[in-house]
Amino acid sequence: DIQMTQSPSTLSASVGDRVTITCRASQSISTWLAWYQQKPGKAPKLLIYKASSLESGVPSRFSGSGSGTEFTLTISSLQPDDFATYYCQQYNSYYITFGGGTKVEIK
């Protein structure tokens, strides 16, 4: 099974900050990686697919990069609506796995 290690687990930031979340795969997954935002009581919302493709309707302040085993999600200027939990997901193999999540809190 491919393990996804996401860091940090918690991040305290202010509105306007540049935020970076990292996801590391235990083996190469090419670019078969997605990023999600989740708010309490809601389904995950797709932000990025194929490592760097922005989902339609998602603000351009969100961006993804990486390939192989190292991936990052960057929020260029944190907005009040962005305080949430973020997950990465690999879908390179049939055994899909998720990172443990990063909670972005208000500093």
Next chain:
Amino acid sequence: EVQLVESGGGLVQPAGSLRLSCAASGFTVSSNYMSWVRQAPGKGLEWVSIIYSGGSTYYADSLKGRFTISRDNSKNTLYLQMNSLRAEDTAVYYCASGVGNSWVWGQGTLVTVSS
């Protein structure tokens, strides 16, 4: 509009069974890979099962044969049959589909296993 709507969740006693449904619209279930993902209260996302367009199915090792994924092409609906339910199966269950290179998720259905 591409959409997934889950149903069938509820309260069930330990060792009981439940069948979840996921109705798709805007795309064809049989032409895409369809998956179930669950989230226990206060926990992260856990992949449960997947069915590919060709019919191949795979399951998380932790389920030990208790769950079965299937689909009804005529109803464009995905199912998850859950047997021998345990307290630790309590979670919100989401269906999700890889449509093109992207992913579509439903809103989830809550399953509570308790006596």
